[in-house]
Amino acid sequence: MTNKDIYITGGRVIDPSRNFDQKADLLLSGGLIAQVEKNLQPPLGALKIEANGLIVTPGLIDMHVHLRDPGQEYKEDIISGSLAAAAGGFTAVAAMANTDPVCDNSSVVRYVCDHAARAAVRVYPIGAVTRGLEGKEMAEIGRMKQAGAVAFSDDGKPVVSGMMMRNALQYASGIGALIIVHEEDPSLFAGGMMNEGAVSSVIGLRGISPQAEEVMLARDLLLLKTTGGRLHIAHLSTAGSVELVRRAKSEGLPVTAEVTPHHLLLTDRAVKNTAYSTNTKVNPPLRSEQDRRALWEGLLDGTIDTIASDHAPHHPDDKDVEFDFAPFGIAGLETTLPLLLDEVASGRVKNLTLPLLIDKLSLAPARILDVPGGTLQPGSAADVTIIDPKRITTVTPAAWYSKSRNTPFAGRQLTGAPVWTIVGGKLVMKEGAPAGSVEQG
């Protein structure tokens, strides 16, 4: 079945790849962006999307999600995760390797690619850096890259051995592979449950020192000076980490970094204010107000390149236990964009503009992962997200497409939401509902 052409008219088009920000019409045809022009003639037979008052952007990319497939499909699977992504305004996601079995060989990479073919959005596999995420032997990075892996990471775990990390960076540089690191020194992490600070002192949860992240990050940045290769730092959480990355970038090191919406919006006080809700248990932990402000600064000054959800879905039963026994993680695919749009709408963060936000969510991750997207240049893939900046929604986990419900943002009223998601010229989401119903209805 060939898709109808799609004609999007009257919207504010923001294309960070060309610094384009004005009212224009778009025509999508044959899975590609055909035309972007003012006052485009409506073509015959095209599906018309009235976008007056809406924002039209390149499809958004979430470069850090956990889809739990294969192995933990009761938490999430590639299909449910992709529907959640579509509902959240994303046209592509990169899925981490800590599945069961671990995505540490080309067979599992191909498994993900095969399932991704039936998914609502583009799903890019990320391969493991080491076999079984054990940090001992290097995984077959080259073969996985050939099979379709877009990056390599032991995310969920750090690469503890300095030598292992050095070898991985060196080896990856030879084949142009990107390494993504989860920075955490296990001895400093020390069984912690939340940020170490005034709040953990009061409520008696074992603390995770900011140094647990910073020590490991400093090591990897030092290694990067001699190894070559590209390094991407997952989920920065501390002011010290921002400073380390800022300095590394000023020295010209090939490093990029991401931040999650929850680290931008919440602090460790959330653990106390929710009386130990396990939905605030996440790794890296929610940090102090000072850290939170530093993360925004880093995002605005370009130290932090992209925002990724670190979507970590868990079954409600997994989280419905005592704090120490609950797994770490916040599910974010369906909240990331509305939360960030709400920050723009509220004006709480000085200098946070819609074009900047769109850049961080589209062009930046496309460049880091070296995947298509991030642009509305005619001839490129017709991945488009359409946003209503005024729409008011309430975070309602029970209505999610994700199988998970774990969010500390439930009940928040937010201004700004995605309303259409188009992947390869195909409508996958309209008004928060998956596209099947749109096309049939």
Place this chain on the structure above:
Amino acid sequence: MQTLRRKDILGLEEMSAEEITLILDTARSMREILQRKIKKVPTLRGRSVLNLFYEPSTRTKASFELAQKYMSADSVSVAGSSSSLVKGETLKDTVRNVEVMGVECVIMRHPVSGSSHYLARSIEASVINAGDGMHEHPTQGLLDMFTIWEKKGHLEELKVAIVGDIRHSRVARSNIWGLTKMGAEVVVAGPPTLMPLDMEGLGVKAYHRVEEAVEGADVVMALRLQKERQESGLFPSLREYADLYGLTPQRIAGAREDALIMHPGPMNRGVEISSELADGSRSVILKQVTGGVAVRMALLYLLLGGAKEE
């Protein structure tokens, strides 16, 4: 105030000075019952209580059980093991099962901070926190305050020095909250590795030298030192701890002459406190234990004695 308008007792941080005063006043009336030949009142006949202890406890468990018996409540005690919790039935399921058998109040000790908050929002029955991880041990805090109050006649303006492993101590946290709310000055002392990283949230002054902390103190409280803290590298040895931080008459010479000596038990004699102090005339360590039963009777009455809130 004569009624405690709350379902649960989870910590002293969330309690007001008025509530604490009501509990202490009620405990004083309960203490009279403990002096009778027949230590029993019919107040809580037909009320059922579950004691759920996921950590070993002698004193607290015995104290709660006696309080229940003296108040004529029916009670059942279950010893859980937290390791089986991870694998087997969840805490929520365990307690819900007992709840439908008619239990109206659950007393829980649990190794995980915040688990009493979690339980309280998972069930309709009242929850009394008998110690959750490193968070709070509110009934211990209350009985310590009760003991001081009975001896000194007031809590305002008193200087209380708490010495030892503040960082891992739920007893210290409850005492700090309770005593400061009641107008006392609390200072803490111990090796830096056993102090919380950030004392700002607790609002007390910290010292590294015990001698400085106890200067002019009306109360000196030692905390139990756990051997496992040595194993995790926080201090070198029990004997070094005793030499540098153990409470002895010489070390606390700067405290007031009539200073009360307290310890929540169980004591490591010769480590955090010398026998000379623990058994001396200023020691109220055994008074703390009696006070504990009275305080727990008071809490049971205040939580269960009245009609159920609609």
Place this chain on the structure above:
Amino acid sequence: MALIHKATVMDEKAIRQALRRIAHEIIEHNKGIDNVVLVGVRKRGVPLAERLQVLLKEIESIDIPIGILDITLYRDDLSQRQDQPMVHTTDVPFDINGRQVVMVDDVLYTGRTTRAAMDALIDLGRPASIQLAVLIDRGHRELPVRADYVGKNVPTSRSEEVEVKVREIDGQDQVDILGPGGE
């Protein structure tokens, strides 16, 4: 519904006379007071018991022991009351075993307070007898209880309240009947 004052049934003088009469009756009934102890039931039974103690001393020149009973923990209506009563201390600093115990209260009404007070007393020991002295008996018993010494019998309806004021607590001695307002 607000209650309004309907009648004053005892004034300071009447109360004084009633207590004096009760003191004599106690002596007569027990053939002397060598073995008698007084126990006031909180709250207004306590000052009344203290006054009886003074009167008995005036007459017999004997200081008889006096105790205070708080019956809160023995009430049978705790689980029905939204306004949970405060527990006060029971203070009976003597052995009641084998003694003639005279319990003193302000008003005898349903008899439930007296039942609770007897239970509370018996938990303290085994008296030779328990007697009850009240300033007012207003009728409407719900339990088989009667007073041994009554200051005044006051017929009332259930919709009325008897308000006893004593100098030590309320600043004056007076007993009033309050009733619903209007017709």
